[in-house]
Amino acid sequence: MTDGNSSKRTVSGGTTEEALEVLADRSPKGRLSRLLPFMGPAFIASVAYIDPGNFATNIQGGAKFGYTLLWVIVASNLMAMLLQALSAKLGIATGLNLAEHCRRRFSRPVVFAMWGLMEIVAMATDLAEFLGAAVGFNLLFGIPLWLAGIMTAIATFLILGLERYGFRPIEAVITALVGIVSVSYLIETVLDKPDWGNVLYHSVVPQFSGAESVLLATGILGATVMPHAIYLHSALTQGRVMVKDPVQLRRLFRYELVDVAVAMGLASLINMAMLIMAATTFFKHGLTEVGSLETAHRTLEPLLGKGSSWIFAVSLLASGLSSSAVGTMAGQVMMQGFLKRRIPVWIRRMVTIVPSLVVISIGLDPTHTLVISQVVLSFGLPFAIIPLFMFTRSKSVMGILVNNAATTAITGLVAILIIALNAYLLYQVFIAG
Numbered sequence: 001m002t003d004g005n006s007s008k009r010t011v012s013g014g015t016t017e018e019a020l021e022v023l024a025d026r027s028p029k030g031r032l033s034r035l036l037p038f039m040g041p042a043f044i045a046s047v048a049y050i051d052p053g054n055f056a057t058n059i060q061g062g063a064k065f066g067y068t069l070l071w072v073i074v075a076s077n078l079m080a081m082l083l084q085a086l087s088a089k090l091g092i093a094t095g096l097n098l099a100e101h102c103r104r105r106f107s108r109p110v111v112f113a114m115w116g117l118m119e120i121v122a123m124a125t126d127l128a129e130f131l132g133a134a135v136g137f138n139l140l141f142g143i144p145l146w147l148a149g150i151m152t153a154i155a156t157f158l159i160l161g162l163e164r165y166g167f168r169p170i171e172a173v174i175t176a177l178v179g180i181v182s183v184s185y186l187i188e189t190v191l192d193k194p195d196w197g198n199v200l201y202h203s204v205v206p207q208f209s210g211a212e213s214v215l216l217a218t219g220i221l222g223a224t225v226m227p228h229a230i231y232l233h234s235a236l237t238q239g240r241v242m243v244k245d246p247v248q249l250r251r252l253f254r255y256e257l258v259d260v261a262v263a264m265g266l267a268s269l270i271n272m273a274m275l276i277m278a279a280t281t282f283f284k285h286g287l288t289e290v291g292s293l294e295t296a297h298r299t300l301e302p303l304l305g306k307g308s309s310w311i312f313a314v315s316l317l318a319s320g321l322s323s324s325a326v327g328t329m330a331g332q333v334m335m336q337g338f339l340k341r342r343i344p345v346w347i348r349r350m351v352t353i354v355p356s357l358v359v360i361s362i363g364l365d366p367t368h369t370l371v372i373s374q375v376v377l378s379f380g381l382p383f384a385i386i387p388l389f390m391f392t393r394s395k396s397v398m399g400i401l402v403n404n405a406a407t408t409a410i411t412g413l414v415a416i417l418i419i420a421l422n423a424y425l426l427y428q429v430f431i432a433g
Contacts, residue, residue, distance in 0.1 A: 015168060019241040022255075023248040038255035040171040041236035042263035044326055045084055047174060048125075048229035049077070049267040050181055051323035052132020053373060055293060055316060057223040058271055061216050062278025063290040067195075067202040068209050070275055072217040075206075076224035077268035079414045083385065085260045086392045086403070086411065087230050089253055091237035093401035098234045098384070099337020101391050114383050115338035118231065121380035122331035123352060125228050128373035129327050130156075130356040131366045132293075133320025139297045139313035149360045152324065153353050159325040160345050170325075177322035182266060184315035185273035191304045192280035199276060218425040224271070225418055227377060227384035228330035235333040246400045253401060293366065328352065381422055385415045 019037035021027040027034055061069045091097055096104075099118075103111050130152055137148035162169040208214050237256060243249055281303050282290045290296050293316065301309040328349050336342040359369055391397050393408045403411065 016241060019252075020243070023241070023243055023251050035255065035258055038241070038252070039259050039262070040168075040175070041088060041233060041240065041256070042084060042259040043175045043178060044171060044236060044329075045087075045229045045233040046263040046267040047178060047319075047322045047326045048226040048232075048330075049080060049224055049264065050178070050270045050319055051125075051129050051223075051226075051327075052135070052293070052316060052320050053128045053223045053377075054271055055132065055274060055319065057216070057219045058274035059278040059282075059290065059293070059296050061220055062275040062280075063282040063296075064216065064288050065209050065213050066279040066283040067198050067276070068207060068213060069217050069220060070199065070202040070272060071204060071206045072220050073224070073268065073271045073275060074203050076221045077264060077271065079418065080225050081260055081264045082411060082414060083225065083230055083388065084233050084264060085257055086388055086407075087233035088237045088256045088260060089401050090388065090392055090398070091234035091240075092249065092253055092256060093398045095238050095242070096234075097238050097333060097337050098231050098388060098391070099334050101397070102387055103338055103340065105391075111338055115334065117380055117383055118227070118334045118338070119331070121227050121377055122327065122334060123355060124373040124376035125226070126324060126327040126331065126352040127356050127359065127369065129320055129323040130353065131320070131359065131369060133317055133324055134356070134360060135293050135366050136313055136317025136320050139294065140310070140317060145360050145366075146357070149353075149357050152320065153349070155321050156324045156328065157346060157349060159321065160328060160349060163329075163345070174322050174326065177318040178266070180318040181270055181315045181322075184311045184318070185270050185277070187311055188277045188304075188308060188315075189273050191308050192277050194276050194280045199272075203272070215425070215428050218421045218428075221418065221421055223377075225381060227380035228327060228334070230384040230388060231334050231337070232326070232330040235337070249399075249401060292368075379426070382419050385418060389415050 015037050018027065022029075022034045022037060058073070061072075087098060090101070094101070099115075102114055106114070130149070133152040133155070134145055134148040137143060137151050138145050141148075143151075159170065159173055162173060208217065241252060243252055278290065278296070281300060282288065282296070285303060287299060290299055297309050297312055300312055328345060331352070332342060332345055332348055335348075359366075389408075389411050392411070393403045395402045
């Protein structure tokens with residue numbers, strides 16, 4: 001282990017200089033070109049919002065209830081945008097990430113308890129994402145799941161190894177994988193030929209269809225707002241571009257808001273496309289019990305043609321690989337922030353591979369394991385949202401970027417709603433059955 005006082009991530013020198021020129025209003029470039037040096041952190045964080053756990057819940061939601069729960073995805077992503085923007089702002093304003101703030105301001109027992117819980121969250125996240133990529137390899141090439149797991153491990157090692165060349169290469173690879181998922185679901189949506197009038201209506205009109213739809217809506221929310229992504233985003237922006245002038249700080253945050261809006265908006269559209277695909281393909285044909293990724297893959301081919309099932313497997317693989325790499329990065333950031341210690345990322349990757357390979361070797365159902373992992377994530381949400389709320393409303397912590405009264409009020413309401421819905425999900429799973 002080494003001292004972990006080096007969690008600040010910087011972009012390459014050229015990009016930093018471009019960003020500083022834009023913030024100082026000296027850049028001769030056009031409006032769109034000025035945005036580019038600031039794009040990236042939110043795209044990495046957004047990967048958590050399109051991981052294989054989202055595949056499982058969105059497909060189940062669309063197959064069982066058609067377009068009815070589309071508004072849940074829209075609402076969940078709006079709340080996630082707010083929380084990710086606040087996390088990014090914390091890193092920009094203070095130069096510290098969320099875990100480092102917790103270490104500085106909470107007692108030692110509380111910090112250790114939070115770190116322990118977040119390590120469990122990181123393992124659950126990694127399990128889901130690793131399994132998703134392995135299932136993608138399995139569906140795409142027809143190879144045994146254990147071999148697919150080993151291929152997943154090698155691929156994520158290669159992605160994480162790019163970090164030694166700076167942060168831009170890994171941002172580029174993750175963004176490319178998100179692009180593959182986006183194009184895949186764009187094609188699926190074209191093949192589906194959805195009823196766009198109904199899509200628009202159910203995207204903005206809240207409604208449920210019985211108690212089971214409420215439970216599934218809660219699952220969609222749980223799969224959308226991710227505690228590890230909240231911790232990670234503050235680390236991605238801390239020290240990335242450093243300025244102290246109040247005008248430039250506000251300008252830097254406005255550029256980061258654009259990054260969040262574009263990346264999280266894209267993630268929202270991908271999630272909606274997953275549910276639309278399931279609603280148009282499965283619900284429309286009475287296949288309401290399509291509950292697993294493998295079943296969805298098999299069922300797509302006779303309904304939409306062989307190409308659709310291949311595209312589905314490619315998108316699942318890209319989602320699993322990108323989110324697995326990001327999940328490992330988040331685990332590293334949380335350990336470094338809470339304990340001021342870090343271990344080489346490849347050792348962390350090796351440790352988190354073991355539970356995934358055990359799940360594969362004993363033959364547990366991958367989709368069911370994905371759903372259970374989302375429940376585990378629900379335990380961790382309050383321990384990310386509440387500290388974020390506390391710190392970003394504090395003038396002494398945030399300086400000029402402190403939340404205004406309206407932002408604080410909305411964040412408080414969102415925090416209460418998310419925690420209450422996740423408590424309901426846990427009650428349904430562990431008590432009501």
